[in-house]
Structure formats: C-alpha cells, structure tokens
Amino acid sequence: MRVASHAIGLESNAPRLPAEIRRPAVKVSFTRWSLAYNAMFVFNLITTPFMAYLNEPHPGQVIENPMDLAAPFEEYTKTMTSFFRQIYNNETMDPQSTTQRDLVTNTFALRRSMTLPFEIALDETFDYMVNMPASLYYGSGLRSYVLAFLTANQTNRADQSWEFCQHEFLAGMSLIEHCVWIDPIEETTANSTQYMMYTASWIRESNISIWLRFPFRCFVSIYVSYRLWTNYYAHYRPLVTNLSSLGFSxxxxxxxxxxxxxAYAILSDPFVSFAMVIDLFWSALYITLAIIRVSQVHGIIVYINGCLYLSRCVWLAYLGMRTMASVVKWRRWEASFESVDPGLLAILAYVYSGPIITLMGATRVVSVFHVFWNIGLAPSSYGQGTEAASVVAFLVIVMTTIPLPFSTFLAFYRRRKANSVKPSRSLRSWSKNMSHYAYNDLKARILLSLTMKKLKNRSIGGRLHQLYELSPCYRKLPLYSHRAADCFVLCYTSDGSLDQQVRLSLLTCLDLQQDNVDFAILTCNSSFHCNCVCLINSKCCEALKMEMKSGKFVLHRGNLNCAWVM
Structure with a gap:
C-alpha cells in the first residue's frame, strides 16, 4: 500500500496501517547535507549576539580615561586632539593603512590623503568636503572649520593649527567625542597642496556597561538554544519514531x-527579537563607527566589517514584523498582506547597511544628515556638537517598517496573478506544486536544489500551504513565511530506489480558527487512525460525526503527538 499523490486531496482517506503490518527493520536517518547546513544555521543563530564583538571591545579590554570634558571649548579641542595625535600618527599607523581601531582606549581613526588647492571657490567647497573622512558626521561648527580651511590662502593655512572637535549627543548626553585635524604631508614642498586628513572618535562607554552586556548576550544565546530545541528540533523525535514503527507504507x-x-522558530519568537533590539540600542554608539566604515570605501575588509555590524539592524525589521503580524491577525487583515521571506529581509538589511549608506555618505545626500544634526541640539551646543536623536528615530522607523510595504506589494502581486487565471477552491489543484521543494524561500530553494535528491512527479504534502491559498486566515503569523522550516521525507523501497517525497510542515504554524464558524478546523484525537503524521482532510470522521458539516476540515493527530502535518 503506497501513499499515492491523491492521498492528500479534498476527499482523501487518512492512510491507516493495520497493526500486524509493522516493519521493525525500517531505517530512518537524516541526510548528511541537511545536517551540515543545519549545523551552520544553529551556529549562526546561537552566536548572533556575539557578532557585535566584530566592532566592540571585549570585557576588560578598555582602560577608562578620566578626561576633563567640561573645560572651555578651545581647551577641550586642544586636549582631545593631543590625545588622538598620540595614538594615531605616522609612527603608530601603518603607511598603507587608512583606518585603525584602538580597543584599549576605545577609539577609532580614519585618514585620507587629499589634494586641497588654496583659496577654493565657495561653491566648490562641498565637493571637497563630501570626500573627507566621516563627513557624514560633520556638525555645523566642524563644517565651518573645514570651509575656513578650504577657502584659506597659503599663508593662513601655514600660520594656523587646523584642528577641531565636537561632542556627539544622544538625547542630550555627550557619548562620543569626535575630532578632525589636517596635517601637511611632510615629504612635499612648502607650497604643496597635499594634506593628510585625520578623523578620530572616542566612545565614552564605561567598563561596567561593557561587562554587563556580555552576560546579557550569554543569556540571549542560551535562550535561543533552548527555543531551537523546544520549538523545532524536538519535533523530529516523534517523527523518527513514527516512521520507524508505522511509516507511510x-x-x-x-x-x-x-x-x-x-530560523522561523527564532525569528517568530517576540522575546528574541525584543532582546536583540535592546542589545542593538545598548551598543548603539558602535553603530557610529560601523557607519564611518561603510559611508566611504576605505578597503574591502573595512567595508565588509562595517556591513556585518550594521546588518544587526535587521532585528528592528524582525521585531516590527512580529508586532505587525499580531496587529494584522487581531484586525483580520490577512488577505491584504503576504508572507515575507526572512532571508530577503536579511538581504535588504545588507543593502541598507552597505550600498545605501555609501550612497548617502559619498554624495550630496549627506547634506540631509547635516540638517538632522541640529534638530534637538541645545542652543548652548550650537557649533560645538551634533544631536543624533532625530537620525536614530528616522532610521528606527525605516528599518522597523520595511516588512510592511514589502508584504503589501507581494499581496498585490498575488491578487493580480490570481485574477489572470481561472479561480479554484480545490486543494487538489494546488497540491502538486506546493509539495515540491521549489515552492520555498530563497535560501532553502537554493540549498535544496543543490543537495536534495528529487522526484519530478511523486511528491505529496504541503497541506498547510494549500490551506493558506484557500484562506490566509489559517496562517498563525500572517507576515511570516515558514516554508523554509518544512522538512522533506524521502521514501525508499526495498530495492533502494527513491519512490516518494513527502513535504511536512509544523502544526504550530497553523491557526485552527476555533472561533470562526466558517473556517474552523475540527480536531480528532482518536487513537484509531494511528497516523504517522498529522493529516488534514474533509473525510467524515466517526469521532466527530455529529459535528461534521459539508466542507469542514478535520485535523487527525499524529501518533505520539507528532506535530508534523503532511
């Protein structure tokens, strides 16, 4: 008795296995490729909180500097630039290096050799300024200083020491000190216009904060490990047992x-997303350094490092998606939205954290940020600092709402495509393509196409996805795509040939619509069926005979409370 492809149709019978047909010699295993890339997935998810240390100091690395920052502004500028010059100069930096990070002092420097002619016309100064290192962060005072240097003649440039510092505020608190100084290149002649532009930042984070963040990340990592097991991998145990004792045929x-x-088990957990966003705000100061690294290309390694750190902002999108999914479910707006592939959100995060920021930092778009830096800045700090609260709020709103327009566009595309073909409400009409591995999220589709043994015409399963097409109200989290979380069971006959491919989805992704008279899925808990996995069909069930109505669906539970649905 084989499970034919019509076994999951609308009028199908739940496959039953007589007690005397048991195959103790049945072998159940996991494919090596899926074990290999799952090991990488698990490692990536568990270590995600610690990826921040690509840009941050480890606990115990930083030696706090009790510098007096309340001095008059000119004295403050001299003190800060003297501090930076001792750390970053031609002797301490490699001649070929343009960036350097000093974790002991928790500082970062960037330099660039530039040709800056004397007495540059005022309308041409912006083109020079935008190419200066970290020009994205220039406040009004720093821009005036750079403007004075660019328009100065040879005598004025030689007579003055060109250095300027600014406080970088967040909600009124000075958290970063930023300095710029310009040195003539020593090997050149007296009338040369070759200069070395230096930019340095000092992050004023206490050792207590650095130490406390580490156990917090350890806790998040442990919680992720726990949720990976309870929400996903634990469900394979009854599946393996049932396949060994019952099987499909x-x-x-x-x-x-x-x-x-x-990944779905973690990304759909609101606590994980919320904890990662807390961690993101806790270490927001280091986002400044990452943006400096990607705002202008100073080397491929530096650029990739900045992109990786900024990609952590994708957790804002995941938290926004989790919040909006609850709202959409509450308001019953499922038909207006489509599920979003989390992998595509990650790709969008890399695009935003890489090319988009580079575009903003290396073109005239940077002037938009120059306007933002004055919003909310205390009058006493005009010309001496920047206020980042408005920029942070803007970026948080943009990243958090990314899934919404994306989901809306996909829903519009789905409706337009549906209107171009003859509509059908039969699950059987969708069963063929939705049981196939190609009906999947981008990352899973690529991996499965490269590693999984395939059958062209003998694939079954995917019932949850068929229900979603029938009505999106069956999706527990409307904005989430869980297609990549599905597993596949490859069925081999006694001669070793692959005969059937079964797609299974987790029951936890399904909303049974118990409160909806029209769409409610009844639950049969009878042990009579003895199913290997959960089955959903409309066949009249003896245990629910009095409750059954035409067109109603019934969930037949799998043996050992197996949570996989065929």
Missing amino acids: KDYLRYEIVLGDP
Missing part, C-alpha cells in the same frame, strides 16, 4: 529526512 524500508531551516 509497508513497501518503504528506508526513510531519509531532509531537515528544514530552524
């Missing part, structure tokens, strides 16, 4: 399970 003597991507 007496003709199958070997099963191979292709593990799915566990």
Whole structure:
C-alpha cells in the first residue's frame, strides 16, 4: 500500500496501517547535507549576539580615561586632539593603512590623503568636503572649520593649527567625542597642496556597561538554544519514531529526512527579537563607527566589517514584523498582506547597511544628515556638537517598517496573478506544486536544489500551504513565511530506489480558527487512525460525526503527538 499523490486531496482517506503490518527493520536517518547546513544555521543563530564583538571591545579590554570634558571649548579641542595625535600618527599607523581601531582606549581613526588647492571657490567647497573622512558626521561648527580651511590662502593655512572637535549627543548626553585635524604631508614642498586628513572618535562607554552586556548576550544565546530545541528540533523525535514503527507504507524500508531551516522558530519568537533590539540600542554608539566604515570605501575588509555590524539592524525589521503580524491577525487583515521571506529581509538589511549608506555618505545626500544634526541640539551646543536623536528615530522607523510595504506589494502581486487565471477552491489543484521543494524561500530553494535528491512527479504534502491559498486566515503569523522550516521525507523501497517525497510542515504554524464558524478546523484525537503524521482532510470522521458539516476540515493527530502535518 503506497501513499499515492491523491492521498492528500479534498476527499482523501487518512492512510491507516493495520497493526500486524509493522516493519521493525525500517531505517530512518537524516541526510548528511541537511545536517551540515543545519549545523551552520544553529551556529549562526546561537552566536548572533556575539557578532557585535566584530566592532566592540571585549570585557576588560578598555582602560577608562578620566578626561576633563567640561573645560572651555578651545581647551577641550586642544586636549582631545593631543590625545588622538598620540595614538594615531605616522609612527603608530601603518603607511598603507587608512583606518585603525584602538580597543584599549576605545577609539577609532580614519585618514585620507587629499589634494586641497588654496583659496577654493565657495561653491566648490562641498565637493571637497563630501570626500573627507566621516563627513557624514560633520556638525555645523566642524563644517565651518573645514570651509575656513578650504577657502584659506597659503599663508593662513601655514600660520594656523587646523584642528577641531565636537561632542556627539544622544538625547542630550555627550557619548562620543569626535575630532578632525589636517596635517601637511611632510615629504612635499612648502607650497604643496597635499594634506593628510585625520578623523578620530572616542566612545565614552564605561567598563561596567561593557561587562554587563556580555552576560546579557550569554543569556540571549542560551535562550535561543533552548527555543531551537523546544520549538523545532524536538519535533523530529516523534517523527523518527513514527516512521520507524508505522511509516507511510509497508513497501518503504528506508526513510531519509531532509531537515528544514530552524530560523522561523527564532525569528517568530517576540522575546528574541525584543532582546536583540535592546542589545542593538545598548551598543548603539558602535553603530557610529560601523557607519564611518561603510559611508566611504576605505578597503574591502573595512567595508565588509562595517556591513556585518550594521546588518544587526535587521532585528528592528524582525521585531516590527512580529508586532505587525499580531496587529494584522487581531484586525483580520490577512488577505491584504503576504508572507515575507526572512532571508530577503536579511538581504535588504545588507543593502541598507552597505550600498545605501555609501550612497548617502559619498554624495550630496549627506547634506540631509547635516540638517538632522541640529534638530534637538541645545542652543548652548550650537557649533560645538551634533544631536543624533532625530537620525536614530528616522532610521528606527525605516528599518522597523520595511516588512510592511514589502508584504503589501507581494499581496498585490498575488491578487493580480490570481485574477489572470481561472479561480479554484480545490486543494487538489494546488497540491502538486506546493509539495515540491521549489515552492520555498530563497535560501532553502537554493540549498535544496543543490543537495536534495528529487522526484519530478511523486511528491505529496504541503497541506498547510494549500490551506493558506484557500484562506490566509489559517496562517498563525500572517507576515511570516515558514516554508523554509518544512522538512522533506524521502521514501525508499526495498530495492533502494527513491519512490516518494513527502513535504511536512509544523502544526504550530497553523491557526485552527476555533472561533470562526466558517473556517474552523475540527480536531480528532482518536487513537484509531494511528497516523504517522498529522493529516488534514474533509473525510467524515466517526469521532466527530455529529459535528461534521459539508466542507469542514478535520485535523487527525499524529501518533505520539507528532506535530508534523503532511
């Protein structure tokens, strides 16, 4: 008795296995490729909180500097530039290096050799300024200083020491000190216009804060590990047991399970997203350094490092998606939105944190940020600092709401595509393509196409996705795509040939609509069926005979409370 492709149709019978047909010799295993890339997935998810240390000092690395920052502004500028010059100069920096990070002092410097002619016309100064290192962060005072240097003649440039510092505020608190100084290149002649532009930042974070953040990240990592097991991998245990004892058919003597991507179990957990956003704000000062690294290209390694750190902002999108999914479900707006591939959000995060910021930092778009830096700045600090609160608020809103327009566009595209073909409400009409591995999220589709053994015409399963097409109200989290979390069972006959491919989805992704008279899925808990996995069909069930109505769906539970649905 084989499980034919019509076994999951609208009028299908739940496959039943007589007690005397048991195959103790049935072998169940996981495919090596799926184990390999799942190991990488798990490692990536568990270590995600610690990826921040690409840009941050480890606990115990920083030696706090009790510098007096309340001195008059000119004295403050001299003190700060003297402090930076001792750390970053031609002797301490490699001649070929343009950037350097000193974790002991928690500072970062960037330099660039530039040709800056004397007495540059006022309308041409912006083109020079935008190419200066970290020009994105120039406040009004620093821009005036650079403007004075660019328009100065040879005598004025030689007679003055060109250095300027500014406080960088967040909600009125000075958290970063930023300095710029310009040195003539020593090897050149007296009338040369070759200069070395230096930019340096000092992050004023206490050792207590650095130490406290480490156990917080350890706790988040442990919680992620726990949720990976309870929300995803634990469900494979009853599946393996059921395949060994019950199976899908007496003709199958070997099963191979292709593990799915566990990311859905973590990204859909509101606590994880909330904790990662807390961590993001806690270490927001280091985002400044990452933006400096990607705002202008100073080397591929430096650029990639900045992109990786800024990609952590994708957790704002995940938290926004989790929040909006609850709102959409509450308001019953499921039909207006489409599920979003989390992998595409990650790609968008890299685009935003890389090319988009580079575009803003290396073109005239940078002037928009120059306007933002004065919003909310205390009058006493005009010309001496910047206020980042408005920029932070803007970026948080942009990143948090990314999933919404993306989901709306996908829903519009789906409706337009549906209107171009003859509509059908039969689950059987969708069963063929939705049981196939190609009906998947981008990352999973690529991996499965490269590593999984395939059958062209003998694939079944994918019932949850068929229900979503029938009505999106069955999706528990409307904005989330869980297709990549699905696993596949490859069924082999006694001669070793692959005969069937079964797609399984987690029951936890389904909303049974218990309070909806029209769409409610009844639950049959009878042990009579003895199913290997959960089945959903409209076949009249003896246990629910009095409750059954035409067109109603019934969930038949799997043996050992198996949470996988065929």
